[in-house]
Every structure is written in C-alpha cells, then in structure tokens.
Amino acid sequence: MSATTTSLPSVQVRFYQSKRFQNAIRQIILYVLLVLLSVVFIFPFYWMILASLKTNAQIFLWPPKWIPNPVYWENYVRAFTNPQLPFALFIKNTFILEIGIISGRLLSCILVAYGFARLEAPGKNFWFTVLLATFMMPGILLLIPKYILFNKLGWINTYLPLIVPAWFGESYAIFLMRQFFLTIPRELEEAAVMDGANTYHILRYIIVPLSTPVLAVITVLSFKDIWNSFFEQLIYLNSSTKYTVSIGLAYFNGQFTVDTGALMAASVVMLIPVVIVFFIAQKAFVEGISLTGLTGR
Amino acid sequence: MTAISIPVPRKAVSRKARHETVLFYICIAPFILGILFFDVIPLGASLVLSFTHWDILTAPRWIGLQNYIFAITKDPNFPITLRVTFTYAIVAVPLRLAVALFLAVLLNEATKGVGFFRTAFYMPAIISAVAAAVLWTWLLNPVYGPVDGFLRLFGIQGPQWFTDPHFALWGLVMMAPWGAGGEMLIFLAGLKGIDKQLYEAAELDGAGTLKRFINVTIPMLTPTIFFNLVMSIIGALQSFDTAYVISTARAGTLGGPANSTLFYMLYVYNRAFAGFSMGYASALGWILFAVIMVITLLVLRSSSLWVFYEGERKR
Numbered sequence: 209m210s211a212t213t214t215s216l217p218s219v220q221v222r223f224y225q226s227k228r229f230q231n232a233i234r235q236i237i238l239y240v241l242l243v244l245l246s247v248v249f250i251f252p253f254y255w256m257i258l259a260s261l262k263t264n265a266q267i268f269l270w271p272p273k274w275i276p277n278p279v280y281w282e283n284y285v286r287a288f289t290n291p292q293l294p295f296a297l298f299i300k301n302t303f304i305l306e307i308g309i310i311s312g313r314l315l316s317c318i319l320v321a322y323g324f325a326r327l328e329a330p331g332k333n334f335w336f337t338v339l340l341a342t343f344m345m346p347g348i349l350l351l352i353p354k355y356i357l358f359n360k361l362g363w364i365n366t367y368l369p370l371i372v373p374a375w376f377g378e379s380y381a382i383f384l385m386r387q388f389f390l391t392i393p394r395e396l397e398e399a400a401v402m403d404g405a406n407t408y409h410i411l412r413y414i415i416v417p418l419s420t421p422v423l424a425v426i427t428v429l430s431f432k433d434i435w436n437s438f439f440e441q442l443i444y445l446n447s448s449t450k451y452t453v454s455i456g457l458a459y460f461n462g463q464f465t466v467d468t469g470a471l472m473a474a475s476v477v478m479l480i481p482v483v484i485v486f487f488i489a490q491k492a493f494v495e496g497i498s499l500t501g502l503t504g505r
Numbered sequence: 506m507t508a509i510s511i512p513v514p515r516k517a518v519s520r521k522a523r524h525e526t527v528l529f530y531i532c533i534a535p536f537i538l539g540i541l542f543f544d545v546i547p548l549g550a551s552l553v554l555s556f557t558h559w560d561i562l563t564a565p566r567w568i569g570l571q572n573y574i575f576a577i578t579k580d581p582n583f584p585i586t587l588r589v590t591f592t593y594a595i596v597a598v599p600l601r602l603a604v605a606l607f608l609a610v611l612l613n614e615a616t617k618g619v620g621f622f623r624t625a626f627y628m629p630a631i632i633s634a635v636a637a638a639v640l641w642t643w644l645l646n647p648v649y650g651p652v653d654g655f656l657r658l659f660g661i662q663g664p665q666w667f668t669d670p671h672f673a674l675w676g677l678v679m680m681a682p683w684g685a686g687g688e689m690l691i692f693l694a695g696l697k698g699i700d701k702q703l704y705e706a707a708e709l710d711g712a713g714t715l716k717r718f719i720n721v722t723i724p725m726l727t728p729t730i731f732f733n734l735v736m737s738i739i740g741a742l743q744s745f746d747t748a749y750v751i752s753t754a755r756a757g758t759l760g761g762p763a764n765s766t767l768f769y770m771l772y773v774y775n776r777a778f779a780g781f782s783m784g785y786a787s788a789l790g791w792i793l794f795a796v797i798m799v800i801t802l803l804v805l806r807s808s809s810l811w812v813f814y815e816g817e818r819k820r
Contacts, residue, residue, distance in 0.1 A: 234714075238614050245608065246625035249683065253628070255651060256640050268649050316535040323532030327525050335533060338540060345544055346797070348743060348773065348790045352554065352783050353547035356561070376539025407528060436633035438746045443778060454635050461639045462754040468643065475636045486631055 253479075260284070260472035267468050283469035287477065293463075295474055297449065298456035302435060305367055305452060310430050312375035314423060320377045321385035322411060326397070342379040355443060369444045381426045388422035389415060428489040432482050453478050555788040560781045572788035582764070582772055589760075590769040593674060594741035597681035602733055604682035609692035610722070623693075630686030634746035641680050642667055642751055667751050670765040677747060677766060688733045695729030696722070727812040735804055742797055745770040769793055 223229055259267050260283050261276040288295050324336060358369040396418075397410050405413070416423070438454045445451060451459065457478055460471060530537075555572055559565035576583050608626050612619055629637065645666040647653050653663030664672040699722065707717045723730075748766045753759055759775055760767030773793070777786035 234614075238611060242611055242615060242618075242622050245611070246622050249625050249629060251651075252640055252644055252683070255644060259643065270649060270654060272649075272651070272654070316539075320533045320536040323529050327529035327532060328522075329526035329529035332529065335537070339536070342540065342544060345548075346790075346794045348770070349551045349787075349794055350544065350547040351773075352777055352787050352790065353550035354543065355777070356550070356783065357542075357547065359561070373539065373543050375535065376543065377536040382536065407532075432631060436635075438633070438635055438749075442749075443774075454633055457633075457639060458635045458750045458754075461635075461642070461750060471639060472643070475639050478636050479632050482631055482633070483628070 256472050257476055259468060260476045262469060264467065264469050267472075280469070283473035284477070286467065286470040287473040290470070293448070293456060293460055295453075295456060295460075295477065298451050298453045299477075301367075301450060302452040302454075305370055305441075306431060306434050308367060308371035309374040309434055310427055312371060313378050313381055313430060314426065316375050316377040317381040317385055317426070318411060318416065318419075318423075321382045321389055322407075322415060324382065324386045325389035326394075339379050339382060351443075358444065364444060365446050365450055366444075367450075370440060381430075384426060385419065385422055388419055392418050424489065428485055431485055435482055551787050551790065554784050555791050557784040558782075559784040561783060562781075565784065568784070572785050573792065575785070576789060576792060582767065585764050586760075586767050586769045586772045589674060589765065589767050590742055590744070593678060593744060593768070594738060597678045598734070598737045598741050600678065601681045601685045602688060602730070602737060605685040605688035605733070606692050606726075606730075608685070608689045609696055610718070612689075612693055613696040623690075626689055627686035629683045630689075635750050637680065637684065638747045638750035641676070641747075642754065645676050645679075668762055670761075670763040673752070673762055673765045677744075677751070680747065688737065691733055692726070692729055695726050699725045724813045728814060731804070731808050731812045735801055738800060738804070739797055742793065742800075743770050744768050745774070749774075 258272075258274070258276060261279050261281070262273070263280050263282075266273055266276070266280075324332070324339070354369070355364075358364060361368075363369050363372075392415065396414050397405075400410055400414060436454065438458065441452050441455050442458075445455060448456075448459070457474055460474055554565070556567060556569055557565040558568050558572075612623055612626070615622065644650050645652050647663060647665045647668075653666075656663040664675075666676040667673050703721050703725065704717055707721050712720060745768065748760070748768045748771055752761050752766045752771070759779075760771045769789075770793075773786050773789045776782045776789060780786075
C-alpha cells in the first residue's frame with residue numbers, strides 16, 4: 209500500500225512504522241510465544257523420560273541433572289521384573305482387550321452402519337433418532353445397573369463386561385461409518401448385484417475395502433481410548449493378574465512410591481504405544497483418503 | 506431376479522421391499538439389542554434402584570424418596586462434593602478454554618512449523634489420565650519437583666500440593682490447561698472457517714490486532730466456544746480418573762487429603778463400590794444428571810444472547 213502512495217503529499221513513514229517492519233515484529237513475537245509454550249507443554253514429558261533414565265539417588269538431587277549421565281536403563285528392567293506387578297502381563301492383558309473390543313466394534317458397526325446407509329425399511333427414521341439420542345446417554349446412570357447385570361452373569365473380574373458390549377455396536381462409530389458409506393457410489397453395488405453378489409459379498413468386497421479411511425480412524429481412536437480407559441477397568445477387574453496397564457500403573461503409583469525411577473519407566477512404557485499409533489495414524493489418514501479419493505468430494 | 510423387466514409387477518415390488526425390511530432389521534439387530542440391554546433396561550433399573558435401599562447381599566427395600574432427601578438434607582459429604590466439583594469446574598473450565606483458544610490463535614497465525622507446534626500442544630491430550638496423574642504428582646513434588654524448584658529460584662517456598670488440603674485441588678486445576686489439546690483443535694477448525702474478508706474489512710476501518718480479535722474473531726467463533734463450553738462443563742462435573750489416582754496414592758484416602766479433592770464422581774464410586782449402597786449411589790447419579798441437565802439448559806438458553814450464527818437474522 210505505502211509503495212503506491214508516492215504521488216500523495218509525502219507523509220514521512222519511518223521504518224518502524226512501515227507495514228513490513230510491523231509484520232516482522234509480529235512474526236517474532238508469535239514465534240517466541242510458540243517456542244516458549246511448546247517448551248512448557250513438552251517439558252513434563254522430558255522430565256519423565258529424564259527421571260526414568262536416572263538412578264534414584266540422582267532423581268532426588270537438587271539442583272537436577274539435565275542430562276542423565278550415565279544413562280541408567282535399570283529402571284526399565286525393574287519396571288518389568290517386579291514379581292508383584294508383572295507389567296509385561298498388564299500390556300498383554302490390555303492387548304487382549306484392544307483386540308476383543310476393536311474387532312467387535314468394527315464388525316458390528318459395519319453391519320449396522322450399512323443398514324442405516326443403504327437399506328430402506330419402516331421404522332428406520334425412528335432407530336436413527338434413537339442412535340443420535342444415545343450420544344447424550346448419561347454414562348453415570350448406567351454404571352450401577354450394568355455392574356449388577358454383569359455381577360449376576362458372573363462376569364466380574366473377567367474381560368467380558370468390557371468386550372461384549374462392543375459387539376453390539378457403538379453409536380459414534382456407527383454414525384461415522386454411515387456418513388462415510390453414503391459417499392460410496394451406489395452404482396458399484398448395483399453392478400455387483402447384477403453379477404449375483406449378496407449382502408455379504410457387497411460388504412466384504414465393496415464397502416469394507418473402500419472404507420479403509422474411516423475404519424482406520426475408528427481403529428486408532430478406539431485403540432487410544434481403550435489403552436487410556438481407567439474407570440470401567442477399575443470397576444470390573446479386581447485381581448492383579450487381570451490388570452491392564454492403566455490400573456497397573458495406578459496401583460504401582462500407590463504401592464511403590466519409593467521406587468520413582470521404575471515408576472517413571474513404567475509411565476514412559478505406557479505412553480509409547482499411543483504416541484506411536486498417533487504418529488502412524490496421521491500418515492494413514494492421508495494415505496487412506498488419497499487411495500480412495502472419496503472424502504475429497 | 507425379475508427386476509430387469511421394466512413393468513414390475515406389484516407383488517414383486519412388495520416382496521422386494523419386505524425382503525429389504527427384513528435385511529435392514531438383521532443388519533441393525535446388534536444395535537437394537539445393545540440399546541435394550543446396555544442402555545434402556547439399565548436406565549430404567551437405575552431409576553427404580555434410586556428409590557430403594559440395596560446392599561447387593563439382601564433384597565432391595567423400597568424407601569421412596571428417602572435417598573434423595575438424605576443426600577440433600579443430611580449427608581455431610583454431599584455439600585463437600587458439590588463444593589469441590591463446582592470450584593474445580595468454575596476455575597478449570599474457563600482456564601482450559603482460554604489456553605486452548607490462545608494456542609489455536611497462535612497456530613492459526615503461524616506459517617512455518619505449524620505441524621510441529623500443533624503436535625507439541627496436542628500431545629498431552631492423547632496420553633492417559635493415569636500417566637498424566639503419575640507425572641504431575643512428580644512435577645508437583647514439593648522437594649524434588651521442578652515446579653516448586655522453579656519457585657525457589659525466586660525465594661518462594663512452594664506449597665505441598667497434593668498432601669496439603671488447601672492446595673490439592675489447585676494442583677488438579679493446574680493440570681487442566683495442559684490437556685487442552687482437543688479443545689484447541691476444535692478452536693483451530695473454527696478459526697479456519699472465519700471469512701478472511703471480515704478481517705480485511707476491519708483492517709480498512711483501522712482496527713488493530715486486538716480490536717480485530719475482539720470484534721471479528723470472538724463473535725465469529727461463539728458457536729465453537731459454545732460447543733467447547735458445554736462439553737467441558739459436562740466433562741469437568743464428571744471428573745474422576747486424575748483425582749482418584751492422585752488422592753489414593755498421595756493422600757492415602759479417596760478424595761483426600763481431608764476431602765479436599767472429593768469430586769462428585771469419586772463419592773458416587775465410593776458409595777457404590779466401597780460401601781455397596783447401590784440405591785443411594787443411583788440416587789446420587791440422578792442428582793448429578795439433573796444438575797448437568799439444568800446447567801446445560803441454562804447455557805443453551807443464554808446462547809441466544811451471545812452466540813452468533815451466520816445466516817441467522819434477528820427480526
């Protein structure tokens with residue numbers, strides 16, 4: 209702007225009043241803030257990893273050592289070899305839950321979402337309204353009756369109360385899948401029906417292969433939620449051989465307060481899978497979308 | 506498959522429709538059964554239970570409204586749980602949303618390294634509440650923790666945090682903005698949706714950075730703020746995981762020290778699964794549900810005063 213105003217009676221614009229200079233200042237302030245804040249947000253992670261690599265004597269040293277020297281891996285060994293708290297078993301248990309819940313959720317939700325996306329029937333609108341209404345279902349009210357139900361079935365201290373409901377669909381996943389299925393061209397299915405395909409064939413060879421982006425999103429978000437979930441696991445699992453990483457770590461935190469190094473090592477181990485999945489997933493979403501090109505519309 | 510012939514006979518159509526109806530209900534059968542067994546029946550059972558006295562071992566006894574009356578008029582812990590929960594919600598929710606909005610605005614302005622900074626701010630939001638609780642008890646350790654260590658540089662003796670009843674809740678409040686990554690991403694999406702022309706028009710009218718933020722960004726972002734506000738309030742009133750992990754490990758008692766972190770959900774958990782007062786805990790659940798509904802409705806009602814929807818015109 210200021211460059212084109214030369215013909216006007218000259219108003220002296222000093223360099224610090226110029227737009228370019230002010231923009232540069234803005235950028236500097238912006239990036240100083242971004243760097244400072246990201247340090248604040250990342251610092252707790254650094255502190256945790258640092259503590260996990262120090263001897264307990266070094267951990268309780270003030271002022272702290274900012275770089276562990278020597279790097280002390282023993283904490284990780286102790287976190288995994290504590291006989292009262294088999295952390296490797298907790299990881300295995302959590303993966304049992306992950307597989308049981310995610311497979312059930314995907315299979316049941318694909319079926320239900322296909323019904324809502326493609327089939328016409330009396331009562332469909334009613335059931336879809338019910339689906340939307342469950343978003344507002346107050347979890348706190350269901351807690352006690354569900355506990356009593358699973359207690360009556362003898363399922364307490366097993367993984368069944370956590371896994372079985374997942375095989376009956378989950379509203380949010382159904383909704384996401386249905387929205388995605390609606391973007392798949394119907395012509396593909398119509399052509400397949402001409403060739404004699406039944407519903408199973410349509411789901412198996414058309415819907416599922418074309419829906420990998422949304423299936424990936426649901427898988428990744430479910431993985432994170434199950435890994436991090438605490439309340440339900442706390443209620444239903446009560447012997448330490450059944451513990452998951454969440455409850456195991458909470459228990460570890462309560463019992464072994466002296467061994468801070470091992471506690472920090474266990475915490476780091478607990479974070480790793482979620483962080484890895486998070487970074488992989490960023491890529492998987494983009495790839496999935498570019499492969500099918502469907503969500504771009 | 507007779508559907509290829511163009512004049513379709515009536516009967517064939519109705520048979521096809523019937524077939525499709527059956528198929529539809531087969532497909533959504535898991536959903537219907539799930540709703541019935543894990544939502545509708547439990548919800549009804551919860552309401553009935555809230556009018557009974559039941560310790561699981563003996564048969565439930567109908568006591569009418571007594572659970573509700575006892576909670577509101579006699580239970581000494583009830584006002585404590587409300588005070589703790591509301592103090593937390595009133596401070597932590599605005600703090601968390603303000604930080605989330607600030608981070609989103611910064612990211613929206615940035616041109617280089619956005620991905621890195623976004624990941625840095627979002628990272629704390631994806632980790633488990635248990636790991637975060639373990640980590641923060643260590644960060645807020647009064648002797649070896651970096652927070653009090655930092656305060657000591659200025660000659661300030663930091664508080665005992667999670668073992669001091671006056672500070673335990675504020676330690677939990679301090680954790681809230683750290684996990685604001687999810688809200689930040691929602692704000693960021695909202696900011697991206699604001700029409701650039703509005704800023705250009707404001708700039709031509711001589712509005713500076715702050716004026717543009719107050720008069721363009723905030724009004725255009727009110728629907729997003731509204732959404733985040735409702736979701737955060739509902740979440741804060743049901744806080745459980747962090748307070749459970751920290752209070753049981755550090756203070757040695759659920760909701761400790763001295764009930765200073767006795768969140769409502771901790772108390773419901775305590776009544777139901779430590780005291781096995783299933784009827785009373787159900788009543789407490791319905792009271793919290795009612796409180797959440799009332800607050801949500803109030804926010805919803807107030808929204809016509811401050812939430813601006815584009816395309817909606819005042820008459």
